[in-house]
Amino acid sequence: MTGRPKVLLLVTLVACAVLSSFADEINPYYYDVIIGIGINIILAASLNLINGYTGQFSLGHAGFMAVGAYSSAWLSLTFGYSFGLGTFATTTTYFLTLVAGGLMAALVGLAVGIPSLRLRGDYLAIVTLGFNEIIKGIIQNAEPLGAQRGLGGMVQHTNFFWTFAFAALTVYVVLSLVHSTYGSGFLAVRDDEIAAEAMGINTTKYKVLAFVVGAFFAGVAGGLYAHFKQFIHPEGFNFLRSFDIVVMVILGGMGSTVGVCLAAVLLTILPEWLRVVDDYPWLPEWLRPITENRMILYSLLLIILMLTRPQGLFGAENFRRKAA
């Protein structure tokens, strides 16, 4: 990590504010992709805390995102304008709904973190996936949240500034946490849980903390998403969405925040680029079905990556342990 993280964060925030004032001039399609990149960076960087730095394997990040998205959307729809209509009042309310969505997600993260005390690896993956489906099931049956119809009508508050400010904040918090003396515990839990415990590290506390912090930012990302798309649907938060985020973390390299952020950028742009595959006549015929279906490509990418470079594109020495 660079020398002055706080200064760097401030500079990024100011840069976001300045750049945000030019947002009107961007082509709406590019704007959409850029906001998508920001939201994916938040999701991937926060999942990296759980999967990369702490060595847990969560497959339910979209569930946390759903909790944040629905909580903040519901708050906006219910209380959105009760504090007045001025720019300041709206902005403050919006900020508060985002944070509230994040806190709700963190609460759910706490609930998911608790079974993770007893489980590792494969089991945890399935349990988090199960939680994701349970959250989706609850939303599908909740009338105030629109149930199967989805929830819409939020005002588009999310802009360039909010998205990238939170992205910067996520990266800052994750890096500061992991690189602090206190945060070495995360790495210790990942590298060897038994040894860490023997050295007096409270592994339980670190695992739960990773889930709570990761879930908080996923919830904020959900809130940003809800107030950008202005319509959310339970199926948008199924395990395939979780899987998208996991692929970003694995491709970038588990435990490498820079790599994971780059992978988030890459994997947001790639499907958009492939969408116009018909414009590339030089692509051989047999490659077309693969490029037309993002998930075929992702799954092949995963298998090949695991067989040849399991530490991801930018990760290093994260897989030191031998198979048990």
Next chain:
Amino acid sequence: MIEFLQQLVNGLAQGSIYALIALGYTMVYGVLRFINFAHGDVYMLGAFTGLYAAPRLLQAFGGGPSLSGAITVLVVAMFICAIIGILIERLCYRPLRERPRLTVLITAIGVSLFIENAGQYAFGAEPKSFPEIISDRAIEIPESLGALSTLTITIGQLIVIGVTLLLLIGLRATVLHTRLGMAMRALSFNPLAASLMGVNADVVISFTFALGSALAGAAGILTSIQQPSIDPLMGVNAGLKAFVAAVLGGIGNIPGAALGGVLIGLLEALVVGYINPTYRDAIVFAVLILILLLKPSGLLGKAEGEKV
């Protein structure tokens, strides 16, 4: 009361399917200590093998639905799935055998997603209707049995339960009374000692994948007899439920997987019958989380301490 019996019959038929799939999860876990996420998709491939093979095979047996034709379709699907299972292990899992478990886990998820999405591309994403390989109709229950005569039991349900029982007996015989079965048990008991005693781990692991995948293929055909609408994502949900069943019974434990499958099937039927069908999936996952919290070793499994 009749309503309850009806749900028991439905649950038993669905539970048999879960039991067959769960066996594959549990056997692979027994020898390799990892969860083969792609197993549910082998089940889907079994159903699609049936879809493509059935018209040709039934032609050979006179065209219409027939018992011998149905058995041939079942055997062909089991055989093809066994080969697919061996191939998956050979190409994707064997090169990673000495690697950390997380790497293998991610690969397994990748294989699963690849089969699902390549399947959507190859077979088409929309549901296909499965040909009638054996005529499925409700059985007439004599009036003399009173209220029982209002029960609806179909031939399909009886076939599912019957074939599952036969396959379970066959599996038990294979695991307990053949050399390969014994090698399989030895390997899951202690891999190092087994290899020192001359057990060829590669062969046994291939055999385990073949056996588990064949059972999943059979499950694919049996499901399609009851619900003749199949699609490339049918394996996702069934696979997850079967996995829950394997954990419920105690993962690595073969009778446990069969028991767990039947229990999950019954639970689902009761939830659908008495609570609300939309809660079916959520409740199954809630059961999984409860078992893992209260008794992670499952109903029949025995707790293992972690060796350092």
